[in-house]
Amino acid sequence: MKYSSKLIADAVAEFTKLPGIGEKTALRLVLHLLKQDTEKVKFFGDAVTKMRSEIKFCRTCHNVSDHEQCEICSNVHRDHSTVCLVESIRDVIAIENTNIFRGVYHILGGVISPIDGIGPDKLNIESLLNRVKSGEVKEVIMAISPTIEGDTTIFYVSKKLKEYGVNITTIARGISFGGELEYADEMTLARSIATRLPYENVLVKGAN
Amino acid sequence: MKYSSKLIADAVAEFTKLPGIGEKTALRLVLHLLKQDTEKVKFFGDAVTKMRSEIKFCRTCHNVSDHEQCEICSNVHRDHSTVCLVESIRDVIAIENTNIFRGVYHILGGVISPIDGIGPDKLNIESLLNRVKSGEVKEVIMAISPTIEGDTTIFYVSKKLKEYGVNITTIARGISFGGELEYADEMTLARSIATRLPYENVLVKGAN
Numbered sequence: 001m002k003y004s005s006k007l008i009a010d011a012v013a014e015f016t017k018l019p020g021i022g023e024k025t026a027l028r029l030v031l032h033l034l035k036q037d038t039e040k041v042k043f044f045g046d047a048v049t050k051m052r053s054e055i056k057f058c059r060t061c062h063n064v065s066d067h068e069q070c071e072i073c074s075n076v077h078r079d080h081s082t083v084c085l086v087e088s089i090r091d092v093i094a095i096e097n098t099n100i101f102r103g104v105y106h107i108l109g110g111v112i113s114p115i116d117g118i119g120p121d122k123l124n125i126e127s128l129l130n131r132v133k134s135g136e137v138k139e140v141i142m143a144i145s146p147t148i149e150g151d152t153t154i155f156y157v158s159k160k161l162k163e164y165g166v167n168i169t170t171i172a173r174g175i176s177f178g179g180e181l182e183y184a185d186e187m188t189l190a191r192s193i194a195t196r197l198p199y200e201n202v203l204v205k206g207a208n
Numbered sequence: 209m210k211y212s213s214k215l216i217a218d219a220v221a222e223f224t225k226l227p228g229i230g231e232k233t234a235l236r237l238v239l240h241l242l243k244q245d246t247e248k249v250k251f252f253g254d255a256v257t258k259m260r261s262e263i264k265f266c267r268t269c270h271n272v273s274d275h276e277q278c279e280i281c282s283n284v285h286r287d288h289s290t291v292c293l294v295e296s297i298r299d300v301i302a303i304e305n306t307n308i309f310r311g312v313y314h315i316l317g318g319v320i321s322p323i324d325g326i327g328p329d330k331l332n333i334e335s336l337l338n339r340v341k342s343g344e345v346k347e348v349i350m351a352i353s354p355t356i357e358g359d360t361t362i363f364y365v366s367k368k369l370k371e372y373g374v375n376i377t378t379i380a381r382g383i384s385f386g387g388e389l390e391y392a393d394e395m396t397l398a399r400s401i402a403t404r405l406p407y408e409n410v411l412v413k414g415a416n
Contacts, residue, residue, distance in 0.1 A: 001301060001305055002301070002304050002305060004271050004272060004273055004278045004279050004301075004304075005263065005272045005274050005278075007258060007262055007272075007274055008259060008263070010255045010259065011255050011256050014251070014252045014255040014256065018237050019237070019240050020233070020236070021237075025228070027301065028227060028228070029227070030256075030259065031297060032226060032227050033259070033260055034259070034260060034272065036260070041256060041259075041260035041261070042257045042260070042261065044222045044256060044257075045252075045253035045256045045257030046257070047219050047221075047253075048219050048222065048238075048241060048249060048253045049249055051215040051216060051218065051219035051241070051242070051249075052241055052242060052244070052249035052250070053246050053249070055213065055216070055242065063212050064213045064215075064216055065213050066213050066215055070212045070213075072212055088239075089242075090235070090239060092212065093209060093210070093211065096210050096212075097209055097210065
C-alpha cells in the first residue's frame, strides 16, 4: 500500500512485524493512534520500550520480573518445596490464572528440539538441578506440553533429577473438560483409558 | 489476568486499548516483543510516538502528511481541478491503491451525524468551499459511503457547492464486482435497476 506520509508508513511497518498483524490491521491501529492525544500515544510507545529495556529475569525461576527475584519466588506464603517446571512465561500466566497452584515455578525457556538446534544446554536445566540440590525441593511437576519434544524434555530432565531423590510428577493427560470423545485423537483416547483413575480422584481438589 | 511484572501488565494494558485487541492477543504481542532485541523494541516504540507527535495535516486537503502540504497536493502531475471528497484518511489510501484516480482529495473528517453531535461546523466544509471559490476546481466527486449520514452529508455539501457552478458527481452505486444478485439488499438492487447504464459505460476506463 501507498501512504502519503513516511511517518505513517514507518509505524505501519513496525506493527506488521508483530505476529498475526497484517498491513490492513496495522493501518487500522495506526489510524486509531493518530486520533489519540499525542501524550497518550507517547505513553503507549514508552510503556512498550520501557517494558523491554527494564525487564529483569528472576534469578531463581527465570520468570520475567521487575526485580532480581520475581513476586512468586519472593512470596513466603507459597510452597517452595513444590516446583512446577514449565516451558515459558506464558505457561506461568496460564497456571497462575487457574488460582489452584500454590507452589513455585521454574521456566525452562523452551523444549529440547534438535531440529531447531535446541539442546539441553540451551535450557535452564542446570539452575533447576541447583535448586533441587539445595534440598528445598520435594516435588517437581512437569507441566510441559505432551508433544514429542515436550516428552523428550521431560524424559531428559527426570533422568537428571532422579539421583536427587525428588518426587517427579506430570500434569494429567486425557480428554479436556467439555471435550467430546468422538473428536479426541486416538493417542489421547487410548492413553486416557490405559491411565484411567478412580472416580473420586477426578473431583476437583485444591492442589497443594 | 495476573502478571508477575508491572512492566508487562502496563504494556499489555496499553495494547488492549487498541481496537480489536483483547488481553490474550495483547499478551501475545508483548511476549513477542520481549523476545526481540531491546534496540528493535525501542525502534517500535519510537516509530509510534514519533508518528503521532510529528505528523502534520495538509493545509489544503487535511490529509496526513510529513510536511505542510501533502505529497498529493504538492504533486504538479495530478489534476488539481478534480477534487475527490472523502470522509477519512483511510478512504484516500483505499482510492490511491486503485491507481485509477489522478485528481486530488479533500478530507471531510467525518460525516454529518446529529446523533453523535457532529454538525457541518465540525467538518472541513468551509475549507472545501474556499478551494472551490478560488476557481481552480471544476469537479467535486462525492466519494462518501452511501449511508443515511453519508447521503445527508452529500446533500448538504452539494447544496453549498451549487452557487459556485462546480460539477458535482458521486461514485457509482450498485452491485459490487463479483457480488451475487440474490444476496444484494433490495435498496441496492432496486436503485441499480433504476440507474442502469449503457453497457459500454461499464467497461473500465481510466478515470481522468
